[in-house]
Amino acid sequence: MSLAKAYAAKAANEPLQPFTFERRAPNDDDVVIDILYSGVCHSDIHQAHNDWFPGIFPMVPGHEIVGRVREVGAKVSRFKEGDTVGVGCFVDSCLKCQQRDVDREQYMMEQLALTYNGTDRDGMPTYGGYSDHIVVREGYVLSVPDNLPLDAAAPLLCAGITLYSPLKHWKAGPGTSVAIVGLGGLGHMGVKLARALGAEVTVISQSLAKKDDALALGAHHYYASSDPETFVTLAGRFDLVINTVSAAIDWNAYINLLKIDGTMVLVGIPDNPVPVNAFALVGGRRSLAGSAIGSIKETQEMLDFCGEHNIVSDIELISIDQINEAWERVVKSDVRYRFVIDIASLK
Numbered sequence: 001m002s003l004a005k006a007y008a009a010k011a012a013n014e015p016l017q018p019f020t021f022e023r024r025a026p027n028d029d030d031v032v033i034d035i036l037y038s039g040v041c042h043s044d045i046h047q048a049h050n051d052w053f054p055g056i057f058p059m060v061p062g063h064e065i066v067g068r069v070r071e072v073g074a075k076v077s078r079f080k081e082g083d084t085v086g087v088g089c090f091v092d093s094c095l096k097c098q099q100r101d102v103d104r105e106q107y108m109m110e111q112l113a114l115t116y117n118g119t120d121r122d123g124m125p126t127y128g129g130y131s132d133h134i135v136v137r138e139g140y141v142l143s144v145p146d147n148l149p150l151d152a153a154a155p156l157l158c159a160g161i162t163l164y165s166p167l168k169h170w171k172a173g174p175g176t177s178v179a180i181v182g183l184g185g186l187g188h189m190g191v192k193l194a195r196a197l198g199a200e201v202t203v204i205s206q207s208l209a210k211k212d213d214a215l216a217l218g219a220h221h222y223y224a225s226s227d228p229e230t231f232v233t234l235a236g237r238f239d240l241v242i243n244t245v246s247a248a249i250d251w252n253a254y255i256n257l258l259k260i261d262g263t264m265v266l267v268g269i270p271d272n273p274v275p276v277n278a279f280a281l282v283g284g285r286r287s288l289a290g291s292a293i294g295s296i297k298e299t300q301e302m303l304d305f306c307g308e309h310n311i312v313s314d315i316e317l318i319s320i321d322q323i324n325e326a327w328e329r330v331v332k333s334d335v336r337y338r339f340v341i342d343i344a345s346l347k
């Protein structure tokens with residue numbers, strides 16, 4: 001076992017504070033990683049506030065981890081000491097069933113060991129990336145391309161894959177028209193990835209405030225959802241609408257922006273059910289769908305794609321003692337576009 005330094009919420013809704021705990025001794029197939037950077041995801045806050053399900057406390061959040069391999073178990077073949085690696089939203093899953101075999105293990109919620117607020121293979125709670133090191137089974141460790149800045153690469157592990165997976169699944173590419181709804185941590189990754197995949201990219205955000213940012217990130221077009229004309233102008237325009245907003249919006253208005261056979265995909269999770277008008281779907285053979293993160297195989301594919309296209313997140317680097325203030329700003333959407341913790345500040 002090894003003593004880890006971390007920041008934790010001791011109970012739901014409590015501010016994060018310094019915390020130490022024991023990481024498990026590595027097994028033959030484990031990789032020990034010194035964490036360099038950890039992204040701050042809005043879901044860290046939801047989980048520490050018990051918004052979705054009762055959490056396990058103390059909770060060490062963080063599932064956008066980039067670090068360097070300190071040590072590997074005897075049976076580890078793909079990694080060696082000094083490699084630059086990443087860990088995303090889960091650290092273990094079912095290893096044998098058919099779903100896993102077709103690389104969609106992220107949807108097997110019962111077997112999935114979340115990177116934090118979950119249960120590890122030894123039956124103990126998992127603790128995430130707001131800590132100085134982590135022990136992870138080899139099959140859940142990802143290679144981070146060396147040409148990427150490692151701090152800005154951290155958010156690829158959750159925000160990046162959350163957008164890459166639906167863009168690939170619904171075949172965004174040359175000749176397709178994609179709308180990204182909301183320009184936050186998720187949305188700004190969606191713009192960069194959709195553009196690099198070759199799609200025509202439109203951002204729909206609440207006001208015109210982020211127009212210059214959106215165009216600089218790679219969007220071809222920008223519209224404000226507060227302007228009713230937007231929904232007239234863009235009617236029937238898109239093959240794919242990806243909704244990154246977790247606030248309540250008029251889904252029917254957005255479904256009407258789809259072409260025949262178009263799909264609207266939710267990656268944000270609103271608190272309450274939203275009524276959908278069947279005519280909006282039936283009238284254009286349109287689909288309403290959801291998508292969550294991605295498989296390990298797809299996450300590696302995304303990292304390699306980002307390495308080839310030099311795609312990282314736009315970040316604000318913070319020290320660990322700024323984390324509570326950063327969380328307050330995330331809740332107010334006051335970040336362009338992702339906070340990343342410099343874990344050196346913890347040591």
Ligand SMILES: [Zn+2]
Pocket residue numbers: 041042043044063158159
């Ligand atoms: Zn996340």
